[in-house]
Amino acid sequence: MPTSNDMQKVLDIQDKNIIFEDHCVSYGIHKQKKCKLIDCTLTYIPTECKKCQTPNKAYTIIKNGTQTSRITFPMAGIYPTYLRVKKQRFKCKACEATFTAETPIVKEHCFISNFIKAEILMKSADARSIKSLSEETNVSHATI
Ligand SMILES: [Zn+2]
Incomplete structure (x- = not known):
């Protein structure tokens, strides 16, 4: 199996806090389509x-559970690919506040990968229709 470091290179993830374990890639069904799921942990x-x-x-x-986010990823192979990021949650004993681990690969509360946004921007320069962009990048019309 590839090491976590190899997975980071394959997916162009520069955040060293994102850890991939063995057998992190699996197949699943999303919106009635076969898809590829890649699990990782952010801590x-x-x-x-x-x-x-x-x-x-x-x-x-202190550590305070986890929260999983699903991020649409550029396709790796022929199936739509989603990154499932298990984010560490923390609790502060000084003020009792809780917060979630952050990563520069996704802006907070935005689960569409910045990579996809870059891909859409590049492709929209070709003046293609929103429908074909939506199909190719697996992102809804409204978002595009
Ligand atoms: Zn605090």
């Missing part, structure tokens, strides 16, 4: 609380 030790900025010393910030 790190935060330096400070995102809400109150208290430094994370002596376990001020």
Whole structure:
């Protein structure tokens, strides 16, 4: 099996906090179509609380479950590909706030990969129809 480092290169993911484990690629069904699912975990030790900025010393910030996001990815092969990111959730003992691990590969609350946005921008320069763009990139008409 490829190492996590190899998967990061295959998918052009520069965030070293995203970890791929063995057997992370599987097939599934989404919107009645066969698709490829790639599972990964986003975790790190935060330096400070995102809400109150208290430094994370002596376990001020503790792990607090996970939250999984599905990100539409550029196709890797012939099937629509989704990245399922299991994000670490944290809790700050100073202010009781909870927050989720972040990655530059997706903006917060936006689950469409920035790669796809770049792909759409490149393709729209060719003045192709939104319908064909939507089919090729697997993103809804409205989003495009
Ligand atoms: Zn806090």
